[in-house]
Amino acid sequence: MVKSLSRFIFRRLALAGAGAVALVLTGCATLPERKEIRYTGDPIVDGNAERAAAPVRDRALWDFRIAASALRANNDAEAKLHLDDAIPLIGGILANTDDAKKARRLFFGGESNKTFIGEPYERVMAYYYRAVLYWRDGQPDNARACYRTGQLIDSDAETAEYKGDYVLLDYLDGFVSAKLSSDGSDAFARAQAGAKGKKLPPYDTSANVLIFAEYGTGPRKYGGGEFGEQLKFFVKDSTAHSATLAINGQTVRLPAYDDLNFQATTRGGRTMDFILGDHAVFKSGADKAGDVALVGAVIAANQRGRNADTTALALGAFGVLSKLASAATTVKADIRMWDNLPQRLSFAALRLAPGDYPATLEFQDASGRTLAGLTQTLSLHVDATERDTVIFLSELKR
Amino acid sequence: MKISLRILALTGITAPALFLAGCATGVQNPSGVPVTEMKADERGFVAGTGVESQDLVAVTDKMARGVLAIPEIANAKVTPRIVLDPVVNETRFPINKDIFLTRIRSQLNEKSMGKVRFLDREMMKTLERERDLKRSGQVTASADPSVVEFRGADYFLTGKLQGLTTKTSAGTSDYILYSFRLTDARTSEIVWESSSEIKKQGLEDAAYR
Numbered sequence: 059m060v061k062s063l064s065r066f067i068f069r070r071l072a073l074a075g076a077g078a079v080a081l082v083l084t085g086c087a088t089l090p091e092r093k094e095i096r097y098t099g100d101p102i103v104d105g106n107a108e109r110a111a112a113p114v115r116d117r118a119l120w121d122f123r124i125a126a127s128a129l130r131a132n133n134d135a136e137a138k139l140h141l142d143d144a145i146p147l148i149g150g151i152l153a154n155t156d157d158a159k160k161a162r163r164l165f166f167g168g169e170s171n172k173t174f175i176g177e178p179y180e181r182v183m184a185y186y187y188r189a190v191l192y193w194r195d196g197q198p199d200n201a202r203a204c205y206r207t208g209q210l211i212d213s214d215a216e217t218a219e220y221k222g223d224y225v226l227l228d229y230l231d232g233f234v235s236a237k238l239s240s241d242g243s244d245a246f247a248r249a250q251a252g253a254k255g256k257k258l259p260p261y262d263t264s265a266n267v268l269i270f271a272e273y274g275t276g277p278r279k280y281g282g283g284e285f286g287e288q289l290k291f292f293v294k295d296s297t298a299h300s301a302t303l304a305i306n307g308q309t310v311r312l313p314a315y316d317d318l319n320f321q322a323t324t325r326g327g328r329t330m331d332f333i334l335g336d337h338a339v340f341k342s343g344a345d346k347a348g349d350v351a352l353v354g355a356v357i358a359a360n361q362r363g364r365n366a367d368t369t370a371l372a373l374g375a376f377g378v379l380s381k382l383a384s385a386a387t388t389v390k391a392d393i394r395m396w397d398n399l400p401q402r403l404s405f406a407a408l409r410l411a412p413g414d415y416p417a418t419l420e421f422q423d424a425s426g427r428t429l430a431g432l433t434q435t436l437s438l439h440v441d442a443t444e445r446d447t448v449i450f451l452s453e454l455k456r
Numbered sequence: 457m458k459i460s461l462r463i464l465a466l467t468g469i470t471a472p473a474l475f476l477a478g479c480a481t482g483v484q485n486p487s488g489v490p491v492t493e494m495k496a497d498e499r500g501f502v503a504g505t506g507v508e509s510q511d512l513v514a515v516t517d518k519m520a521r522g523v524l525a526i527p528e529i530a531n532a533k534v535t536p537r538i539v540l541d542p543v544v545n546e547t548r549f550p551i552n553k554d555i556f557l558t559r560i561r562s563q564l565n566e567k568s569m570g571k572v573r574f575l576d577r578e579m580m581k582t583l584e585r586e587r588d589l590k591r592s593g594q595v596t597a598s599a600d601p602s603v604v605e606f607r608g609a610d611y612f613l614t615g616k617l618q619g620l621t622t623k624t625s626a627g628t629s630d631y632i633l634y635s636f637r638l639t640d641a642r643t644s645e646i647v648w649e650s651s652s653e654i655k656k657q658g659l660e661d662a663a664y665r
Contacts, residue, residue, distance in 0.1 A: 150504035151658035
């Protein structure tokens with residue numbers, strides 16, 4: 059009698075456990091329905107539609123993507139709008155926020171619950187792009203502010219040699235200072251020291267045309283480890299290693315001074331990696347303990363005697379709870395990424411009289427051979443105003 | 457049997473608790489956060505270590521009081537004319553630089569009771585075009601348009617923002633020095649200078665480190 063009752067209870071317990079698992083798995087399906095998006099093929103229009111449909115925590119991610127597309131499409135107003143939305147968020151101190159707490163939580167959390175601000179290389183690029191626009195608007199001091207913040211963001215790297223090691227951020231910081239009649243020599247020296255053997259051009263404060271170029275495809279994120287708890291980067295060396303711009307009878311060299319693949323992979327460990335690592339250990343441990351307990355329960359259930367039934371029941375309950383706890387433990391690293399970043403960044407400054415100039419932009423591979431199919435024929439306009447003419451050139455289409 | 461019932465009860469309590477915890481991940485602030493009106497000199501709940509409205513108000517209030525108190529302005533026999541020259545930003549924070557001088561100018565205009573006048577150099581192109589239209593007779597003029605009436609500056613008011621930043625595992629600290637000066641346009645003498653300094657620090661959530 060007791061045995062059959064125990065079996066009855068055990069079955070119910072198993073049913074309750076299974077039901078609880080099912081409820082836990084389906085209980086989260088209360089998110090608002092996502093607005094349907096009609097894609098047009100225009101990255102700015104589609105990006106804005108995605109942004110409108112995205113959760114608030116993903117807004118900066120879409121701001122980043124749209125801003126890059128807008129800059130490449132010479133739509134400065136759109137690029138500024140999105141960068142100015144994102145920068146106060148990524149440049150502030152995010153503390154005591156519910157979503158960050160949720161991201162760190164052991165159960166039902168997940169790093170992608172936090173408001174997206176991006177990894178340091180992504181935040182740096184938001185400032186880098188905003189600086190292009192500030193300089194174009196005749197505010198080089200605000201551009202310099204962006205370079206300084208960018209370099210500070212990069213100071214998060216674990217290893218000292220990779221802290222604040224963007225060559226262009228220091229170089230351009232010093233260039234702005236030199237142009238504003240201040241001393242840019244310290245920043246130039248820092249840039250030269252980090253240029254890995256490349257000789258940086260000396261500052262020409264009379265240069266009125268500033269060329270920012272980018273090429274290659276930037277890093278991609280993915281989740282590594284047993285449960286995707288490790289933030290990893292897929293980096294593929296892009297074919298374009300350098301560029302040249304033929305304009306007004308001269309060939310302007312645009313070598314790669316910075317590499318975002320290098321920047322993404324040299325940050326080192328994050329505090330969040332330790333948190334997720336602990337969660338992964340717990341998840342794995344709870345899952346294994348659940349397996350052992352459930353196997354033990356089956357073995358015990360096949361033994362004779364009251365104690366065996368009670369033991370089976372206890373082990374079964376423990377196994378179910380362990381499995382539940384393991385299933386509810388969230389360990390996945392945040393792999394939301396700014397997916398239209400370039401790999402390489404370059405800059406050159408030259409003097410040109412006001413007017414329109416036909417120009418040809420070519421990209422070269424590692425051996426210096428011109429890459430067929432990537433050549434761009436351009437018409438560049440040099441302003442007659444006092445402010446510098448800032449030209450932004452990209453290999454990327456969107 | 458008692459043990460079994462205890463376990464059953466425990467399971468019964470734990471499973472719904474886990475289920476309910478799971479549901480709590482859906483929507484944040486489902487009822488929204490109502491708009492809160494704040495004073496411009498109040499610190500908001502969205503904060504950074506950079507230049508914020510409360511800093512702007514505190515700094516420009518101090519500068520406006522300082523300018524009005526100097527003898528060159530307070531005891532001037534002829535109303536001094538001031539031209540604003542853009543502030544130079546040497547900090548790591550991109551800012552709207554004009555906003556400082558705009559607020560100082562409006563504070564001075566409000567409080568000086570006509571003791572100072574500002575020259576609108578931002579409008580020069582528009583003003584010159586209007587003058588040329590008058591000179592060519594395309595529009596009417598209430599005075600002889602050939603006489604130069606654009607006033608020259610007696611003083612230039614400008615400023616500079618400089619900063620120092622420290623970032624360690626304990627957080628980020630930013631010190632900003634706001635300095636403004638009034639320069640005599642004739643002699644190049646700095647007749648007034650004042651500064652204000654603000655330091656802020658914070659540490660972001662571990663989820664962002």
